[in-house]
Amino acid sequence: MTQHKLSDAKKYTGLEVAVVGMSGRFPGAPDLAAFWDNLRHGVESVCFFSEEELIADGRNPDVVRRPDYVGANAYMGDKEYFDAPFFNYRPDEAALMDPQIRLFHECVWNAIEDAGYDPNSPSFKAGLFAGASCNVNWELYAQLVNREGLVDEYSASLLRNANFMATMTSYALNLRGPSVFMDTACSTSLVAIHMACKSLLMGECNVAIAGGASVKNRSKEGYIYQEGMITSRDGHCRAFDEASSGTVAGDGVGVVVLKTLKNALLDKDHIYAIIKGTGINNDGSTKVGYTAPSIDGQTEAILMAQKWAGVAPDSISFVETHGTGTHLGDPIEIEALRRVFGNSSRQYCALG
Known part of the structure:
Protein backbone atom coordinates (compact mmCIF):
# COMPACT_ATOMS: atom_id res chain seq x y z
CA MET A 1 0.00 0.00 0.00
CA THR A 278 -6.58 -2.17 -19.43
CA GLY A 279 -7.33 -4.10 -22.59
CA ILE A 280 -10.47 -5.77 -23.90
CA ASN A 281 -11.43 -7.69 -27.03
CA ASN A 282 -13.25 -10.77 -28.35
CA ASP A 283 -11.72 -13.86 -29.92
CA GLY A 284 -13.98 -13.82 -32.96
CA SER A 285 -14.34 -17.17 -34.73
CA THR A 286 -10.67 -18.09 -35.15
CA LYS A 287 -10.67 -20.85 -32.52
CA VAL A 288 -11.87 -24.44 -32.15
CA GLY A 289 -15.22 -23.58 -30.53
CA TYR A 290 -17.33 -20.86 -28.93
CA THR A 291 -16.33 -21.67 -25.32
CA ALA A 292 -12.65 -22.31 -26.13
CA PRO A 293 -10.01 -19.66 -25.39
CA SER A 294 -7.83 -18.19 -28.13
CA ILE A 295 -4.06 -17.62 -28.11
CA ASP A 296 -4.32 -14.71 -30.54
CA GLY A 297 -7.19 -13.07 -28.64
CA GLN A 298 -5.44 -13.26 -25.28
CA THR A 299 -2.16 -12.04 -26.77
CA GLU A 300 -3.84 -9.00 -28.32
CA ALA A 301 -5.67 -8.11 -25.10
CA ILE A 302 -2.46 -8.24 -23.06
CA LEU A 303 -0.57 -6.15 -25.61
CA MET A 304 -3.39 -3.60 -25.62
CA ALA A 305 -3.23 -3.25 -21.83
CA GLN A 306 0.55 -2.87 -21.90
CA LYS A 307 0.39 -0.27 -24.67
CA TRP A 308 -2.26 1.74 -22.81
CA ALA A 309 -0.18 1.52 -19.63
CA GLY A 310 3.07 2.40 -21.39
CA VAL A 311 5.02 -0.35 -19.67
CA ALA A 312 7.57 -2.80 -21.03
CA PRO A 313 6.97 -6.53 -20.49
CA ASP A 314 10.26 -6.99 -18.63
CA SER A 315 9.18 -4.38 -16.05
CA ILE A 316 6.33 -6.66 -14.90
CA SER A 317 7.18 -9.01 -12.04
CA PHE A 318 3.83 -10.74 -11.42
CA VAL A 319 0.86 -11.79 -13.55
CA GLU A 320 -2.42 -12.86 -11.94
CA THR A 321 -3.76 -15.39 -14.44
CA HIS A 322 -7.11 -16.97 -15.18
CA GLY A 323 -5.53 -20.31 -14.23
CA THR A 324 -8.48 -22.66 -14.67
CA GLY A 325 -6.38 -25.79 -14.36
CA THR A 326 -7.95 -27.22 -17.53
CA HIS A 327 -6.01 -29.12 -20.18
CA LEU A 328 -7.20 -26.69 -22.86
CA GLY A 329 -7.15 -23.35 -21.02
CA ASP A 330 -3.81 -23.44 -19.20
CA PRO A 331 -1.55 -24.15 -22.23
CA ILE A 332 -3.31 -21.47 -24.28
CA GLU A 333 -2.90 -18.90 -21.52
CA ILE A 334 0.79 -19.75 -21.08
CA GLU A 335 1.42 -19.54 -24.83
CA ALA A 336 -0.26 -16.13 -25.03
CA LEU A 337 1.89 -14.88 -22.15
CA ARG A 338 5.01 -16.35 -23.78
CA ARG A 339 4.26 -14.48 -27.00
CA VAL A 340 3.99 -11.19 -25.10
CA PHE A 341 6.84 -11.63 -22.66
CA GLY A 342 9.12 -13.67 -24.92
CA ASN A 343 11.70 -16.25 -23.94
CA SER A 344 14.25 -15.17 -21.37
CA SER A 345 16.97 -16.92 -19.39
CA ARG A 346 16.18 -14.52 -16.53
CA GLN A 347 13.20 -15.50 -14.41
CA TYR A 348 11.65 -12.14 -13.61
CA CYS A 349 7.87 -12.66 -13.74
CA ALA A 350 5.88 -14.94 -11.44
CA LEU A 351 2.44 -16.37 -12.17
CA GLY A 352 -0.43 -16.42 -9.71
Whole structure:
Protein backbone atom coordinates (compact mmCIF):
# COMPACT_ATOMS: atom_id res chain seq x y z
CA MET A 1 0.00 0.00 0.00
CA THR A 2 2.31 2.67 -1.32
CA GLN A 3 1.79 6.33 -0.53
CA HIS A 4 1.91 8.37 -3.75
CA LYS A 5 2.65 12.08 -3.92
CA LEU A 6 1.80 14.90 -6.30
CA SER A 7 5.55 15.32 -6.82
CA ASP A 8 5.50 11.90 -8.53
CA ALA A 9 3.21 13.29 -11.26
CA LYS A 10 5.94 13.28 -13.88
CA LYS A 11 5.93 9.46 -13.71
CA TYR A 12 2.33 9.31 -14.87
CA THR A 13 0.48 9.83 -18.16
CA GLY A 14 -2.72 11.25 -16.67
CA LEU A 15 -4.68 8.14 -17.67
CA GLU A 16 -4.04 6.19 -14.47
CA VAL A 17 -6.85 5.11 -12.16
CA ALA A 18 -6.42 4.59 -8.41
CA VAL A 19 -8.07 1.91 -6.30
CA VAL A 20 -9.19 3.78 -3.17
CA GLY A 21 -11.62 1.33 -1.58
CA MET A 22 -12.23 -2.42 -1.57
CA SER A 23 -14.58 -5.05 -0.19
CA GLY A 24 -15.13 -8.75 -0.72
CA ARG A 25 -16.64 -11.96 0.59
CA PHE A 26 -15.39 -15.37 -0.43
CA PRO A 27 -15.49 -19.04 0.64
CA GLY A 28 -13.79 -19.27 4.01
CA ALA A 29 -13.25 -15.51 4.10
CA PRO A 30 -15.98 -13.08 5.26
CA ASP A 31 -13.77 -10.09 4.44
CA LEU A 32 -10.58 -9.13 2.59
CA ALA A 33 -8.35 -9.49 5.63
CA ALA A 34 -9.36 -13.13 6.03
CA PHE A 35 -9.03 -13.69 2.26
CA TRP A 36 -5.49 -12.29 2.26
CA ASP A 37 -4.61 -14.45 5.26
CA ASN A 38 -5.87 -17.54 3.39
CA LEU A 39 -3.75 -16.61 0.37
CA ARG A 40 -0.63 -16.08 2.49
CA HIS A 41 -1.01 -19.47 4.17
CA GLY A 42 -2.03 -21.42 1.07
CA VAL A 43 -5.46 -22.35 2.41
CA GLU A 44 -7.63 -24.34 0.00
CA SER A 45 -11.18 -23.05 0.42
CA VAL A 46 -12.90 -25.93 -1.39
CA CYS A 47 -15.09 -28.03 0.93
CA PHE A 48 -15.56 -31.77 0.50
CA PHE A 49 -18.77 -33.54 1.54
CA SER A 50 -19.55 -37.13 2.45
CA GLU A 51 -22.45 -39.04 0.86
CA GLU A 52 -24.34 -38.75 4.14
CA GLU A 53 -23.95 -34.96 4.27
CA LEU A 54 -25.06 -34.51 0.67
CA ILE A 55 -28.12 -36.75 0.99
CA ALA A 56 -29.12 -35.15 4.30
CA ASP A 57 -28.96 -31.75 2.56
CA GLY A 58 -31.39 -32.87 -0.13
CA ARG A 59 -29.19 -34.16 -2.94
CA ASN A 60 -30.46 -37.11 -5.00
CA PRO A 61 -28.94 -40.32 -3.52
CA ASP A 62 -28.73 -41.97 -6.96
CA VAL A 63 -26.71 -39.02 -8.31
CA VAL A 64 -24.49 -38.71 -5.24
CA ARG A 65 -23.54 -42.42 -5.44
CA ARG A 66 -22.46 -42.23 -9.06
CA PRO A 67 -18.71 -42.96 -9.50
CA ASP A 68 -18.24 -39.75 -11.50
CA TYR A 69 -19.92 -37.53 -8.88
CA VAL A 70 -17.48 -35.21 -7.09
CA GLY A 71 -18.78 -33.99 -3.73
CA ALA A 72 -16.90 -30.70 -3.57
CA ASN A 73 -17.42 -27.00 -4.04
CA ALA A 74 -16.29 -23.66 -2.63
CA TYR A 75 -19.25 -22.04 -0.92
CA MET A 76 -19.65 -18.87 1.09
CA GLY A 77 -20.86 -19.06 4.68
CA ASP A 78 -23.73 -16.94 6.08
CA LYS A 79 -24.90 -15.98 2.60
CA GLU A 80 -28.53 -16.22 3.71
CA TYR A 81 -28.24 -13.17 5.99
CA PHE A 82 -28.98 -9.58 4.95
CA ASP A 83 -29.42 -6.29 6.82
CA ALA A 84 -32.66 -5.41 5.02
CA PRO A 85 -33.71 -2.40 7.18
CA PHE A 86 -30.34 -0.70 6.61
CA PHE A 87 -31.07 -0.60 2.87
CA ASN A 88 -34.78 0.24 3.35
CA TYR A 89 -36.19 -3.12 2.24
CA ARG A 90 -39.13 -4.82 3.94
CA PRO A 91 -38.53 -8.39 5.23
CA ASP A 92 -40.85 -9.89 2.59
CA GLU A 93 -38.96 -7.99 -0.15
CA ALA A 94 -35.59 -9.18 1.16
CA ALA A 95 -36.87 -12.77 1.23
CA LEU A 96 -37.50 -12.61 -2.53
CA MET A 97 -34.30 -10.77 -3.45
CA ASP A 98 -31.62 -12.78 -5.25
CA PRO A 99 -28.85 -13.46 -2.66
CA GLN A 100 -26.34 -12.04 -5.14
CA ILE A 101 -28.14 -8.69 -5.06
CA ARG A 102 -28.31 -8.73 -1.25
CA LEU A 103 -24.61 -9.44 -0.79
CA PHE A 104 -23.65 -6.97 -3.49
CA HIS A 105 -25.54 -4.19 -1.67
CA GLU A 106 -23.52 -4.90 1.46
CA CYS A 107 -20.15 -5.15 -0.31
CA VAL A 108 -20.69 -1.92 -2.25
CA TRP A 109 -21.55 -0.12 0.98
CA ASN A 110 -18.49 -1.62 2.71
CA ALA A 111 -16.24 -0.57 -0.17
CA ILE A 112 -17.54 3.01 -0.12
CA GLU A 113 -17.06 3.06 3.64
CA ASP A 114 -13.53 1.69 3.23
CA ALA A 115 -12.81 4.54 0.79
CA GLY A 116 -14.05 7.02 3.38
CA TYR A 117 -16.89 8.55 1.39
CA ASP A 118 -20.53 9.45 1.98
CA PRO A 119 -22.71 8.55 -1.02
CA ASN A 120 -25.17 11.27 -0.03
CA SER A 121 -22.57 14.00 -0.42
CA PRO A 122 -23.49 16.34 -3.33
CA SER A 123 -19.95 16.02 -4.72
CA PHE A 124 -20.05 12.20 -4.77
CA LYS A 125 -21.16 11.30 -8.31
CA ALA A 126 -20.52 7.56 -8.46
CA GLY A 127 -20.99 5.21 -11.38
CA LEU A 128 -21.61 1.50 -10.80
CA PHE A 129 -20.48 -1.27 -13.18
CA ALA A 130 -21.24 -4.84 -12.18
CA GLY A 131 -22.36 -8.32 -13.15
CA ALA A 132 -23.80 -11.44 -11.58
CA SER A 133 -24.57 -15.04 -12.49
CA CYS A 134 -27.80 -16.24 -14.05
CA ASN A 135 -29.94 -17.68 -11.25
CA VAL A 136 -32.97 -19.44 -12.75
CA ASN A 137 -33.43 -21.67 -9.69
CA TRP A 138 -33.81 -18.62 -7.45
CA GLU A 139 -36.26 -16.97 -9.82
CA LEU A 140 -38.49 -20.07 -9.74
CA TYR A 141 -38.17 -20.39 -5.96
CA ALA A 142 -39.06 -16.73 -5.42
CA GLN A 143 -42.17 -17.07 -7.55
CA LEU A 144 -43.31 -20.07 -5.50
CA VAL A 145 -42.83 -18.43 -2.09
CA ASN A 146 -44.68 -15.29 -3.25
CA ARG A 147 -47.84 -17.14 -4.27
CA GLU A 148 -49.82 -15.26 -1.63
CA GLY A 149 -48.79 -11.95 -3.18
CA LEU A 150 -47.09 -10.37 -0.15
CA VAL A 151 -45.05 -8.43 -2.70
CA ASP A 152 -46.76 -7.23 -5.90
CA GLU A 153 -45.69 -9.25 -8.92
CA TYR A 154 -43.98 -6.37 -10.73
CA SER A 155 -41.75 -5.53 -7.75
CA ALA A 156 -41.14 -9.22 -7.09
CA SER A 157 -40.00 -9.75 -10.69
CA LEU A 158 -37.30 -7.10 -10.21
CA LEU A 159 -36.13 -8.37 -6.82
CA ARG A 160 -35.56 -11.94 -8.00
CA ASN A 161 -33.77 -11.02 -11.24
CA ALA A 162 -30.01 -10.46 -10.96
CA ASN A 163 -30.06 -8.27 -14.09
CA PHE A 164 -31.35 -5.41 -11.92
CA MET A 165 -28.50 -5.68 -9.41
CA ALA A 166 -26.61 -2.57 -10.51
CA THR A 167 -29.52 -0.16 -10.79
CA MET A 168 -31.17 -1.51 -7.64
CA THR A 169 -27.96 -0.96 -5.68
CA SER A 170 -27.51 2.50 -7.19
CA TYR A 171 -31.03 3.42 -6.09
CA ALA A 172 -30.55 2.08 -2.55
CA LEU A 173 -27.24 3.92 -2.07
CA ASN A 174 -28.05 7.12 -4.00
CA LEU A 175 -25.37 6.57 -6.66
CA ARG A 176 -25.95 9.12 -9.42
CA GLY A 177 -23.48 8.20 -12.15
CA PRO A 178 -23.88 5.54 -14.87
CA SER A 179 -25.31 2.25 -13.57
CA VAL A 180 -24.54 -0.66 -15.87
CA PHE A 181 -25.13 -4.40 -15.51
CA MET A 182 -22.98 -6.63 -17.72
CA ASP A 183 -22.30 -10.30 -18.34
CA THR A 184 -19.17 -11.50 -20.11
CA ALA A 185 -19.01 -14.83 -18.26
CA CYS A 186 -15.73 -15.42 -16.38
CA SER A 187 -14.36 -11.99 -17.28
CA THR A 188 -17.37 -10.00 -16.04
CA SER A 189 -15.79 -8.33 -13.00
CA LEU A 190 -12.63 -7.37 -14.88
CA VAL A 191 -14.66 -6.01 -17.79
CA ALA A 192 -16.64 -4.02 -15.22
CA ILE A 193 -13.36 -2.48 -14.02
CA HIS A 194 -12.35 -1.74 -17.62
CA MET A 195 -15.66 0.03 -18.27
CA ALA A 196 -15.44 1.88 -14.95
CA CYS A 197 -11.96 3.20 -15.80
CA LYS A 198 -13.15 4.48 -19.16
CA SER A 199 -16.18 6.16 -17.57
CA LEU A 200 -13.92 7.98 -15.12
CA LEU A 201 -11.54 9.13 -17.83
CA MET A 202 -14.45 10.36 -19.95
CA GLY A 203 -15.77 12.42 -17.04
CA GLU A 204 -19.09 10.57 -16.73
CA CYS A 205 -18.54 10.23 -12.97
CA ASN A 206 -15.90 11.26 -10.41
CA VAL A 207 -16.01 7.93 -8.58
CA ALA A 208 -16.55 4.54 -10.22
CA ILE A 209 -17.49 1.37 -8.37
CA ALA A 210 -16.90 -1.94 -10.11
CA GLY A 211 -17.36 -5.57 -9.19
CA GLY A 212 -19.41 -8.69 -9.42
CA ALA A 213 -21.24 -11.42 -7.55
CA SER A 214 -21.66 -15.12 -8.15
CA VAL A 215 -23.50 -16.99 -5.41
CA LYS A 216 -25.18 -20.39 -5.63
CA ASN A 217 -28.39 -21.09 -3.75
CA ARG A 218 -27.13 -24.40 -2.39
CA SER A 219 -23.98 -24.99 -0.37
CA LYS A 220 -23.50 -28.72 0.12
CA GLU A 221 -23.52 -30.01 -3.43
CA GLY A 222 -21.07 -31.38 -5.95
CA TYR A 223 -21.07 -32.01 -9.70
CA ILE A 224 -20.78 -34.70 -12.35
CA TYR A 225 -17.24 -34.94 -13.71
CA GLN A 226 -16.92 -35.13 -17.50
CA GLU A 227 -13.59 -35.85 -19.16
CA GLY A 228 -12.35 -32.89 -21.20
CA MET A 229 -14.78 -30.40 -19.69
CA ILE A 230 -14.03 -27.59 -17.23
CA THR A 231 -14.62 -29.24 -13.83
CA SER A 232 -11.94 -31.09 -11.87
CA ARG A 233 -11.77 -34.86 -11.55
CA ASP A 234 -11.12 -34.80 -7.80
CA GLY A 235 -12.36 -31.41 -6.56
CA HIS A 236 -8.93 -29.76 -6.51
CA CYS A 237 -7.83 -26.96 -8.86
CA ARG A 238 -4.13 -27.23 -9.76
CA ALA A 239 -3.44 -24.45 -12.24
CA PHE A 240 -0.42 -25.03 -14.54
CA ASP A 241 0.30 -28.38 -12.86
CA GLU A 242 0.80 -31.69 -14.69
CA ALA A 243 -1.74 -33.24 -12.30
CA SER A 244 -4.43 -30.68 -13.12
CA SER A 245 -7.78 -31.90 -14.45
CA GLY A 246 -10.02 -28.83 -14.23
CA THR A 247 -11.49 -26.22 -11.94
CA VAL A 248 -14.06 -26.04 -9.13
CA ALA A 249 -16.93 -23.55 -9.02
CA GLY A 250 -17.33 -21.27 -6.03
CA ASP A 251 -19.19 -18.33 -4.51
CA GLY A 252 -17.76 -14.83 -4.32
CA VAL A 253 -18.48 -11.11 -4.25
CA GLY A 254 -15.86 -8.44 -4.92
CA VAL A 255 -16.01 -4.65 -5.25
CA VAL A 256 -13.46 -1.88 -5.83
CA VAL A 257 -13.89 1.91 -5.62
CA LEU A 258 -11.96 3.83 -8.28
CA LYS A 259 -10.94 7.43 -8.92
CA THR A 260 -8.58 9.01 -11.39
CA LEU A 261 -5.11 9.02 -9.88
CA LYS A 262 -4.94 12.79 -10.23
CA ASN A 263 -8.07 13.30 -8.12
CA ALA A 264 -7.08 10.63 -5.62
CA LEU A 265 -3.79 12.42 -5.00
CA LEU A 266 -5.47 15.81 -4.72
CA ASP A 267 -8.05 14.44 -2.27
CA LYS A 268 -5.37 12.58 -0.27
CA ASP A 269 -7.18 9.26 -0.62
CA HIS A 270 -5.66 6.05 0.65
CA ILE A 271 -4.41 4.34 -2.53
CA TYR A 272 -4.27 0.55 -2.59
CA ALA A 273 -3.05 0.23 -6.17
CA ILE A 274 -2.85 2.02 -9.52
CA ILE A 275 -4.43 0.75 -12.73
CA LYS A 276 -2.13 1.96 -15.49
CA GLY A 277 -3.93 0.34 -18.40
CA THR A 278 -6.58 -2.17 -19.43
CA GLY A 279 -7.33 -4.10 -22.59
CA ILE A 280 -10.47 -5.77 -23.90
CA ASN A 281 -11.43 -7.69 -27.03
CA ASN A 282 -13.25 -10.77 -28.35
CA ASP A 283 -11.72 -13.86 -29.92
CA GLY A 284 -13.98 -13.82 -32.96
CA SER A 285 -14.34 -17.17 -34.73
CA THR A 286 -10.67 -18.09 -35.15
CA LYS A 287 -10.67 -20.85 -32.52
CA VAL A 288 -11.87 -24.44 -32.15
CA GLY A 289 -15.22 -23.58 -30.53
CA TYR A 290 -17.33 -20.86 -28.93
CA THR A 291 -16.33 -21.67 -25.32
CA ALA A 292 -12.65 -22.31 -26.13
CA PRO A 293 -10.01 -19.66 -25.39
CA SER A 294 -7.83 -18.19 -28.13
CA ILE A 295 -4.06 -17.62 -28.11
CA ASP A 296 -4.32 -14.71 -30.54
CA GLY A 297 -7.19 -13.07 -28.64
CA GLN A 298 -5.44 -13.26 -25.28
CA THR A 299 -2.16 -12.04 -26.77
CA GLU A 300 -3.84 -9.00 -28.32
CA ALA A 301 -5.67 -8.11 -25.10
CA ILE A 302 -2.46 -8.24 -23.06
CA LEU A 303 -0.57 -6.15 -25.61
CA MET A 304 -3.39 -3.60 -25.62
CA ALA A 305 -3.23 -3.25 -21.83
CA GLN A 306 0.55 -2.87 -21.90
CA LYS A 307 0.39 -0.27 -24.67
CA TRP A 308 -2.26 1.74 -22.81
CA ALA A 309 -0.18 1.52 -19.63
CA GLY A 310 3.07 2.40 -21.39
CA VAL A 311 5.02 -0.35 -19.67
CA ALA A 312 7.57 -2.80 -21.03
CA PRO A 313 6.97 -6.53 -20.49
CA ASP A 314 10.26 -6.99 -18.63
CA SER A 315 9.18 -4.38 -16.05
CA ILE A 316 6.33 -6.66 -14.90
CA SER A 317 7.18 -9.01 -12.04
CA PHE A 318 3.83 -10.74 -11.42
CA VAL A 319 0.86 -11.79 -13.55
CA GLU A 320 -2.42 -12.86 -11.94
CA THR A 321 -3.76 -15.39 -14.44
CA HIS A 322 -7.11 -16.97 -15.18
CA GLY A 323 -5.53 -20.31 -14.23
CA THR A 324 -8.48 -22.66 -14.67
CA GLY A 325 -6.38 -25.79 -14.36
CA THR A 326 -7.95 -27.22 -17.53
CA HIS A 327 -6.01 -29.12 -20.18
CA LEU A 328 -7.20 -26.69 -22.86
CA GLY A 329 -7.15 -23.35 -21.02
CA ASP A 330 -3.81 -23.44 -19.20
CA PRO A 331 -1.55 -24.15 -22.23
CA ILE A 332 -3.31 -21.47 -24.28
CA GLU A 333 -2.90 -18.90 -21.52
CA ILE A 334 0.79 -19.75 -21.08
CA GLU A 335 1.42 -19.54 -24.83
CA ALA A 336 -0.26 -16.13 -25.03
CA LEU A 337 1.89 -14.88 -22.15
CA ARG A 338 5.01 -16.35 -23.78
CA ARG A 339 4.26 -14.48 -27.00
CA VAL A 340 3.99 -11.19 -25.10
CA PHE A 341 6.84 -11.63 -22.66
CA GLY A 342 9.12 -13.67 -24.92
CA ASN A 343 11.70 -16.25 -23.94
CA SER A 344 14.25 -15.17 -21.37
CA SER A 345 16.97 -16.92 -19.39
CA ARG A 346 16.18 -14.52 -16.53
CA GLN A 347 13.20 -15.50 -14.41
CA TYR A 348 11.65 -12.14 -13.61
CA CYS A 349 7.87 -12.66 -13.74
CA ALA A 350 5.88 -14.94 -11.44
CA LEU A 351 2.44 -16.37 -12.17
CA GLY A 352 -0.43 -16.42 -9.71
